[in-house]
Amino acid sequence: MRYELAGMDLADVRFAVSPLNELVLSLRTWRDPGRYPLHLPWLRRTQEARSRLDGEMLLALTNEVLWTPDFLTPRPRSPLTRIDDELAAVAATGDDVVARELAALHSGGRPAPLRDPLPRVRRRALDALTAYWDSCFAPYWPRMRAVLQADVVHRGAVISARGAGAMFADLADRVSFADGVVSVQLGSSTKDLRRATTGEGLTLVPTLFTGGASAPISADEPPMIMYGARGTGTLWQAEQQVADDALVAVLGRARAGLLTALERPASSTELARRLDVTTSAVNQHLRVLRDVGLLTSARAGRSVLYLRSEVGDALVGPTR
Known part of the structure; x- marks a missing residue:
């Protein structure tokens, strides 16, 4: 052709x-x-x-x-x-x-x-x-x-x-x-x-x-x-979210990694795929982070999208 x-x-x-x-x-x-x-x-x-x-x-x-x-x-x-x-x-x-x-x-x-x-x-x-x-x-x-x-x-x-x-x-x-x-x-x-x-x-x-x-x-x-x-070739490789040591000390490695990853909106299903963990495990951590004000959430169609709040940005920002 x-x-x-x-x-x-x-x-x-x-x-x-x-x-x-x-x-x-x-x-x-x-x-x-x-x-x-x-x-x-x-x-x-x-x-x-x-x-x-x-x-x-x-x-x-x-x-x-x-x-x-x-x-x-x-x-x-x-x-x-x-x-x-x-x-x-x-x-x-x-x-x-x-x-x-x-x-x-x-x-x-x-x-x-x-x-x-x-x-x-x-x-x-x-x-x-x-x-x-x-x-x-x-x-x-x-x-x-x-x-x-x-x-x-x-x-x-x-x-x-x-x-x-x-x-x-x-x-x-x-x-x-x-x-x-x-x-x-x-x-x-x-x-x-x-x-x-x-x-x-x-x-x-x-x-x-x-x-x-x-x-x-x-x-x-x-x-x-x-x-x-x-x-x-990199499509299905699990992402490794690198969080600051101080943030890990405060939140734990899993929650610090999720907070670091949520610079842009994502659903719990997408995060689970990206990090190669179960959706239920991700949901537990997301609820905790949202309840303490570090994340916001909004429904988009059939999914709930999570995003760092201003407080979450302030907590992650100085560690970059």
Whole structure:
């Protein structure tokens, strides 16, 4: 796939983050976990939750060579894309597109969950993906998003310091840039596809669930390149919160670490994942810290977010 940048104008290139792309691409780890060893800790942590999902439908949305249909990985618009907006876009996809891409995904015949009438298939797929997001992605998404957004910041810095060519060369081995043309080698196609980005731009999307790079396998799809994000290897490592010795002496190591970590809002579930401890243990410490006025809390949807209070800031601040 060759994308011709309009006049080599870098304003035509933008970065975006897609929650839905990550959700759908992660289905590859179900089929072949051995190819994604970095995500084994997450697969173990979500094993029980995944056993309660519509696994038959979810696994039907990928195939033996780990392809996924393009309509489930729409081009995101910004680094702040919301999962609800992307699912709404999928719900509005025309039946002809869904039918064509599912047939291409399973050229030997659709598996049972995809043989129902298309409106029912789409509804079941959306329900399955939503449940998958709620149980296995939402608790971890702040951590995932931080890695993806850090990659975007890094790529912007490379463009500023060394130019577009260096940035594209660093995306993946399959991506190259010369004479205003960005080329992506597609292992799934022997055709040489080419299209201009005029009026649409080229969107670069970092992902945690690929080690290389990919693009839509149709010149009719909006110009987009998905590539492996930097920092994926650190994603599931437990954070070590280093607190000042004096703070530890007053509060204990666990509570001092939590107070240090809560410079930005976080839920007890997110903190437990980041620190690799149980949610119940974190909740006990958070309640104590809140009761003595070192934390504030506020409900955000189905979660309660905690943040250091002014008193907590004053206690932590002088120790930095």
